[in-house]
Amino acid sequence: MSAPETLLTTPLHALHRELGAEFGGFAGYDMPIRYPAGIMAEHQHCRASAALFDVSHMGQVLVKGPNVIAALEKLVPGDIEALKVGRQRYTLFTNARGGIMDDLMVTRRETDLFVVVNASCKTEDFAHMKAHMPPGTVAMIDDRALIALQGPQAVAVIARMDPRISTVPFMGATELKLNGLDCWVSRSGYTGEDGVEISVPAHGAEALARHLLAQPEVMPAGLGARDSLRLEAGLCLYGADLDQNTTPVEAGLTWTIGKRRKLEGGFIGAEAVLEQLFAGPRKVRVGIRPEGKAPARAHTLIVDETNNEIGEITSGGFGPTVGAPVAMGYVTPDYADDGTAIGLVIRGKVHPARIAPLPFVPKGWK
Amino acid sequence: MSDVRYTKDHEWIRLEGGIGVVGITDYAQNALGDVVFVEVPEAGKALTAGGEAGVIESVKAASEIYSPVSGEVVEGNAGLDGDPALVNSSPTGDGWIFKVKLSNPDEVGKLMTEAEYRAFVDGLD
Numbered sequence: 001m002s003a004p005e006t007l008l009t010t011p012l013h014a015l016h017r018e019l020g021a022e023f024g025g026f027a028g029y030d031m032p033i034r035y036p037a038g039i040m041a042e043h044q045h046c047r048a049s050a051a052l053f054d055v056s057h058m059g060q061v062l063v064k065g066p067n068v069i070a071a072l073e074k075l076v077p078g079d080i081e082a083l084k085v086g087r088q089r090y091t092l093f094t095n096a097r098g099g100i101m102d103d104l105m106v107t108r109r110e111t112d113l114f115v116v117v118n119a120s121c122k123t124e125d126f127a128h129m130k131a132h133m134p135p136g137t138v139a140m141i142d143d144r145a146l147i148a149l150q151g152p153q154a155v156a157v158i159a160r161m162d163p164r165i166s167t168v169p170f171m172g173a174t175e176l177k178l179n180g181l182d183c184w185v186s187r188s189g190y191t192g193e194d195g196v197e198i199s200v201p202a203h204g205a206e207a208l209a210r211h212l213l214a215q216p217e218v219m220p221a222g223l224g225a226r227d228s229l230r231l232e233a234g235l236c237l238y239g240a241d242l243d244q245n246t247t248p249v250e251a252g253l254t255w256t257i258g259k260r261r262k263l264e265g266g267f268i269g270a271e272a273v274l275e276q277l278f279a280g281p282r283k284v285r286v287g288i289r290p291e292g293k294a295p296a297r298a299h300t301l302i303v304d305e306t307n308n309e310i311g312e313i314t315s316g317g318f319g320p321t322v323g324a325p326v327a328m329g330y331v332t333p334d335y336a337d338d339g340t341a342i343g344l345v346i347r348g349k350v351h352p353a354r355i356a357p358l359p360f361v362p363k364g365w366k
Numbered sequence: 367m368s369d370v371r372y373t374k375d376h377e378w379i380r381l382e383g384g385i386g387v388v389g390i391t392d393y394a395q396n397a398l399g400d401v402v403f404v405e406v407p408e409a410g411k412a413l414t415a416g417g418e419a420g421v422i423e424s425v426k427a428a429s430e431i432y433s434p435v436s437g438e439v440v441e442g443n444a445g446l447d448g449d450p451a452l453v454n455s456s457p458t459g460d461g462w463i464f465k466v467k468l469s470n471p472d473e474v475g476k477l478m479t480e481a482e483y484r485a486f487v488d489g490l491d
Binding site: 033034038039040043224228293294295297317318320325347 | 399400402403405421423424425426427428447450
């Protein structure tokens, strides 16, 4: 099936087609959902070896200039000041009500900040940053692709090309020469596994991807496997598990708020967020294990023992590594303890489930 | 001799006397991807042609199974409970989904023959 003309493509689109990908629209891009091996095999391969994902649809932004760290701290609750050069941090753009506008990665480099935001939010994020940061400090990067290589063998594969990766810790970042290209590489990912995310000049992205795919450990994986992997790892998907009406406290992301930031505030929506830290949230994000075999998808209603609504699933499906359905959602705090019995309304019938600890699989990184 | 007919929703039905065995086609299982759960209809359930008869869940999403004919469910495939991937590995064999006692055998005539279905699928890509 060919893509409607309105969808954008990444620099790896032709390669995906050659690899036999099945495509789907995601955040305005025609993206590979799965390859002929299928989501299950791609998922398992990532957990066992290394999988290559094209995430070039995501927004890459450079922030550079005087006072940009203080300016960025007005938009996020993370402690960016304390972030060391060569380190990366997960943080959030918050709105005036303390809701989450997007989640993002910030890498502090020698002379600038490298920011990666979600594809679905990148236009708004870029405008938001431009509006609140000093003039001329924010630049969207549109000439680089983004490739994630994820799995226990991912770092070994990269080390074969540039051994310096071995000294980079998880959530660290460095510049590497890969395939003769200047790549910005962070040891991070969205699968729960060890791995790297590589920002590569767009003109060399296909050659680099081909080189990586030629390594015996590597197979391509699409957005389908990316979703099942991140769900098992308990990682949030913006627009599903996080949105403008959900605060960092509700989302269980209080750990992303720096200690100094908790005391000082000073970010958009700080009053609402800090008040909630004190008074407690109205709803909380939890892991959920259905007791039967039927997967419970996003928007499945969660009920208590007398069938009163207590929340909703925001991400759910089958966990290939768990070998059973898994989900995440929000419930009222009274029902948030691990092991609490709940009901899930699937096609009109209540199915038993329990609140479960996140992640569903042990983390593969140190 | 058995006669297999097809729907535009990619179900097949194989007639064995007054009973129809129903499953999804190879094209459908390939489009769905790895099947992880099948909600098969229970014996006794009344079905109408084109009406919902069950649900197939792949890793990716849930999809409805529609009954090719009207009638009463005789049996759901219990084997799919332990091994839903049979729908992928053997969509027209062990991966059948339910058996139905036809209430209006004339409905079968409206379904596609194998040649017609093949032409239909060829037109989709």
